[in-house]
Amino acid sequence: xxxxxxxxxxxxxxxxxxxxxxxxxxxxxxxxxxxxxxxxxxxxxxxxxxxxxxxxxxxxxxxxxxxxxxxxxxxxxxxxxxxxxxxxxxxxxxxxxxxxxxxxxxxxxxxxxxxxxxxxxxxxxxxxxxxxxxxxxxxxxxxxxxxxxxxxxxxxxxxxxxxxxxxxxxxxxxxxxxxxxxxxxxxxxxxxxxxxxxxxxxxxxxxxxxxxxxxxxxxxxxxxxxxxxxxxxxxxxxxxxxxxxxxxxxxxxxxxxxxxxxxxxxxxxxxxxxxxxxxxxxxxxxxxxxxxxxxxxxxxxxxxxxxxxxxxxxxxxxxxxxxxxxxxxxxxxxxxxxxxxxxxxxxxxxxxxxxxxxxxxxxxxxxxxxxxxxxxxxxxxxxxxxxxxxxxxxxxxxxxxxxxxxxxxxxxxxxxxxxxxxxxxxxxxxxxxxxxxxxxxxxxxxxxxxxxxxxxxxxxxxxxxxxxxxxxxxxxxx
Amino acid sequence: xxxxxxxxxxxxxxxxxxxxxxxxxxxxxxxxxxxxxxxxxxxxxxxxxxxxxxxxxxxxxxxxxxxxxxxxxxxxxxxxxxxxxxxxxxxxxxxxx
Numbered sequence: 001x002x003x004x005x006x007x008x009x010x011x012x013x014x015x016x017x018x019x020x021x022x023x024x025x026x027x028x029x030x031x032x033x034x035x036x037x038x039x040x041x042x043x044x045x046x047x048x049x050x051x052x053x054x055x056x057x058x059x060x061x062x063x064x065x066x067x068x069x070x071x072x073x074x075x076x077x078x079x080x081x082x083x084x085x086x087x088x089x090x091x092x093x094x095x096x097x098x099x100x101x102x103x104x105x106x107x108x109x110x111x112x113x114x115x116x117x118x119x120x121x122x123x124x125x126x127x128x129x130x131x132x133x134x135x136x137x138x139x140x141x142x143x144x145x146x147x148x149x150x151x152x153x154x155x156x157x158x159x160x161x162x163x164x165x166x167x168x169x170x171x172x173x174x175x176x177x178x179x180x181x182x183x184x185x186x187x188x189x190x191x192x193x194x195x196x197x198x199x200x201x202x203x204x205x206x207x208x209x210x211x212x213x214x215x216x217x218x219x220x221x222x223x224x225x226x227x228x229x230x231x232x233x234x235x236x237x238x239x240x241x242x243x244x245x246x247x248x249x250x251x252x253x254x255x256x257x258x259x260x261x262x263x264x265x266x267x268x269x270x271x272x273x274x275x276x277x278x279x280x281x282x283x284x285x286x287x288x289x290x291x292x293x294x295x296x297x298x299x300x301x302x303x304x305x306x307x308x309x310x311x312x313x314x315x316x317x318x319x320x321x322x323x324x325x326x327x328x329x330x331x332x333x334x335x336x337x338x339x340x341x342x343x344x345x346x347x348x349x350x351x352x353x354x355x356x357x358x359x360x361x362x363x364x365x366x367x368x369x370x371x372x373x374x375x376x377x378x379x380x381x382x383x384x385x386x387x388x389x390x391x392x393x394x395x396x397x398x399x400x401x402x403x404x405x406x407x408x409x410x411x412x413x414x415x416x417x418x419x420x421x422x423x424x425x426x427x428x429x430x431x432x433x434x435x436x437x438x439x440x441x442x443x444x445x446x447x448x449x450x451x452x453x454x455x456x457x458x459x460x461x462x463x464x465x466x467x468x469x470x471x472x473x474x475x476x477x478x
Numbered sequence: 479x480x481x482x483x484x485x486x487x488x489x490x491x492x493x494x495x496x497x498x499x500x501x502x503x504x505x506x507x508x509x510x511x512x513x514x515x516x517x518x519x520x521x522x523x524x525x526x527x528x529x530x531x532x533x534x535x536x537x538x539x540x541x542x543x544x545x546x547x548x549x550x551x552x553x554x555x556x557x558x559x560x561x562x563x564x565x566x567x568x569x570x571x572x573x574x575x
Binding site: 102103241301303304306307308322329338339343347359361377433434435460 | 481485486489490492493494495496497501505508509511512513515516518519520521522524527528529530531532533534536539541549553554555556557558559560566568569570571573
């Protein structure tokens with residue numbers, strides 16, 4: 001059983017189901033038992049056991065009569081900021097503890113339509129704000145490779161569910177690295193699609209001009225398959241792109257011969273762990289061996305990315321999170337005497353420390369007297385960063401870079417130093433600032449066996465090229 | 479940029495957050511550090527650079543002015559902490575004169 005589930009290729013797993021050597025009911029029971037056995041990791045906030053069992057029977061029936069969808073047999077976990085009809089959605093926060101969603105996110109509806117089986121909702125940093133998954137109201141998630149270490153965040157529960165085989169694949173959201181950073185730290189594949197490639201309808205908003213939903217998987221092919229299901233225009237999200245979804249498998253095995261690739265010099269200069277650096281150097285060698293041209297390129301804006309991101313993302317967050325006021329849904333503080341105290345006490349008791357810190361930051365940079373100096377300035381720098389990457393993507397087919405400066409750090413290590421914590425997103429943020437796509441692929445381990453990730457970034461809406469480079473590397477690094 | 483405890487209190491009021499004394503101390507220090515880091519942007523010449531509102535070129539997206547079936551009143555108020563005859567109920571806004 002285990003051997004079959006661990007197959008890297010979903011199509012093989014699916015054909016085993018079609019042959020009748022494995023059923024969706026078996027798979028669901030297997031994952032439910034594993035989730036139960038690894039409760040200590042704290043990866044799940046809700047396990048949908050009854051529902052998953054019922055769905056497994058339905059999908060088994062569809063497989064038998066030949067009407068099953070593309071994802072039949074795939075057991076998925078989703079981050080708890082994606083809404084499912086009649087299910088709780090907490091965003092890892094006390095303020096949404098008893099909230100039940102009245103509708104499905106577009107991504108969820110597409111997964112269900114493709115006959116995926118949803119098994120549970122995963123733990124996360126509160127409102128996706130964090131890089132270590134220690135900011136959840138429901139406690140931290142542990143890294144299955146070393147339980148004294150953080151799994152990365154904010155989609156820590158989703159990355160762990162895949163790395164520890166508690167689900168076949170998972171979904172997360174990525175605002176500044178929240179899919180790729182935990183994927184790298186847990187040794188799995190994580191994709192942040194191009195901004196607009198996937199509908200955000202039903203994703204609880206953190207920073208709307210940055211947020212994207214994407215898959216966390218055990219292989220590049222699975223990421224390509226899942227993107228092909230969730231991508232596309234949605235009338236409910238007017239920022240989703242009205243562009244056709246290409247066949248991501250058409251040239252996935254074409255290799256990297258004659259591709260022109262860049263690596264940003266600045267990324268390998270300061271603050272990077274030597275073992276991470278060595279693993280990325282190895283990746284660059286493999287790409288050269290495969291016939292790609294690899295050049296060091298300077299990205300002068302690199303040092304401004306983090307500051308730009310935290311000004312803009314926190315500004316958007318402070319605005320988005322103003323809806324949590326205790327009036328219409330979510331937590332309401334007891335014993336409030338007037339409307340003002342209902343707002344203030346509900347928010348103060350309902351939000352955790354990091355969320356408050358970011359609302360404060362965002363409110364500050366948007367407030368009278370500081371708007372031009374911070375918010376507007378950062379918007380202008382964002383234009384410059386975008387131009388710099390657009391320019392690079394005119395000359396190069398892709399950019400290769402480390403996903404994180406270090407491997408997974410110790411639980412508690414950076415909790416009292418927000419700025420140090422923010423620095424762990426330094427390499428992932430440009431993709432969100434400039435809106436292009438980026439995939440993190442495991443590319444080795446450090447001396448302690450902790451995984452290292454490398455990012456493959458390509459121009460907006462060119463995920464086909466990202467998968468092609470990633471597939472070459474996945475094969476070459478085996 | 480130095481941020482004072484008084485400013486932290488003002489920002490908290492704007493954000494509708496009631497901070498404890500301990501939080502005020504902590505945030506004053508931490509926001510000061512973070513804002514000092516943000517100063518790095520002052521090194522960038524942004525003269526004549528337009529601000530980025532959208533990251534891809536997007537035009538206004540129109541749809542037909544047609545209603546679609548969505549939540550009814552019961553569904554829309556199902557999560558209300560307190561409701562009254564199908565409405566959201568909140569504490570009194572107007573004080574006794």
